[in-house]
Amino acid sequence: xxxxxxxxxxxxxxxxxxxxxxxxxxxxxxxxxxxxxxxxxxxxxxxxxxxxxxxxxxxxxxxxxxxxxxxxxxxxxxxxxxxxxxxxxxxxxxxxxxxxxxxxxxxxxx
Amino acid sequence: xxxxxxxxxxxxxxxxxxxxxxxxxxxxxxxxxxxxxxxxxxxxxxxxxxxxxxxxxxxxxxxxxxxxxxxxxxxxxxxxxxxxxxxxxxxxxxxxxxxxxxxxxxxxxxxxxxx
Numbered sequence: 001x002x003x004x005x006x007x008x009x010x011x012x013x014x015x016x017x018x019x020x021x022x023x024x025x026x027x028x029x030x031x032x033x034x035x036x037x038x039x040x041x042x043x044x045x046x047x048x049x050x051x052x053x054x055x056x057x058x059x060x061x062x063x064x065x066x067x068x069x070x071x072x073x074x075x076x077x078x079x080x081x082x083x084x085x086x087x088x089x090x091x092x093x094x095x096x097x098x099x100x101x102x103x104x105x106x107x108x109x110x
Numbered sequence: 111x112x113x114x115x116x117x118x119x120x121x122x123x124x125x126x127x128x129x130x131x132x133x134x135x136x137x138x139x140x141x142x143x144x145x146x147x148x149x150x151x152x153x154x155x156x157x158x159x160x161x162x163x164x165x166x167x168x169x170x171x172x173x174x175x176x177x178x179x180x181x182x183x184x185x186x187x188x189x190x191x192x193x194x195x196x197x198x199x200x201x202x203x204x205x206x207x208x209x210x211x212x213x214x215x216x217x218x219x220x221x222x223x224x225x
Contacts, residue, residue: 034214044153044202044216086152096141096206098214100153 002027004089006101013077014109021072021104023061023087032090033070034098035061039083047072047085057081077108112137112207114217122223123193130189131220133203138183140206144176147200147219156201159186193224 003026013019025031035047048056050063050070061072070087085104091097113136123129133142142159156176157165165178180186190197203217 043218046213046215049213096214097143097155097158098153099155102152 002089002091002099004087004099004101006085006087006104008104009102010105010107012107012109015079016076019072019074019077019081019106019108021085021087021106023070023072023101025068025070025087025089027068027089027092029092031063031070033061033063034088034090035059035070035072036086036088036100037083038086044086077106079108079110082106082108111213112139112205112215114203114205114215116201116203116217116220118220119218120221120223122225124225125194127193128189128191129193129222130187131201131203131222133186133188133217135184135205135207137207140183142180142186143204143214144178144186144188145202145204145216147202149198153202156188159188190222193222195224198222198224 005024007022033050036044037047038044048054059072059074061070063070085106087101088098091099115134117132121129144156145153146156147153155168156171157167157178159165159178159180161180161183175191177189200219200221202219204214206214
């Protein structure tokens, strides 16, 4: 079964602290994974995709096939990073369908 | 990137009625999707809206309950039929667009409350 697991509903850190939002997946074959972010009162938007190996707003995520993980990391959290973060997996069913994790709310305190 | 608008942005409806949600994109796109986000939960795909043919529904969703139209490459509607309080959710339209990554863009959502 194709599945995305985000074990933490809430992650609370202080400004300047490192952040790691966990994501594990279940998928046969080569997965295509994404992180989406939803800031307060804004629409869901793509933060980064593993295939492009980019760093956006200081966030990075590395695909670890051995651990079936795609954790999102940032060395120094900022208050403006406070948002809901969703890990997503492109389904093998075609049509670019996405399977979303339950989401983790990141709260960065001053 | 694709810019997506949805109407209405929110509505409060009575049990047993139906609501049609519109999704408009500012460019022609091949794939359009409808998702549901129930309170406190993640996004669940309802169906893929196919232009010129019937929508493709995910397990647990049926056409009688969620009829979808896709008359052209920039517009789609989702109807939530015979509503019950369990249908209270945010309904999101999304599209894939862009080269080379075919990124998925989301609309602002329609917040539906069923009394």
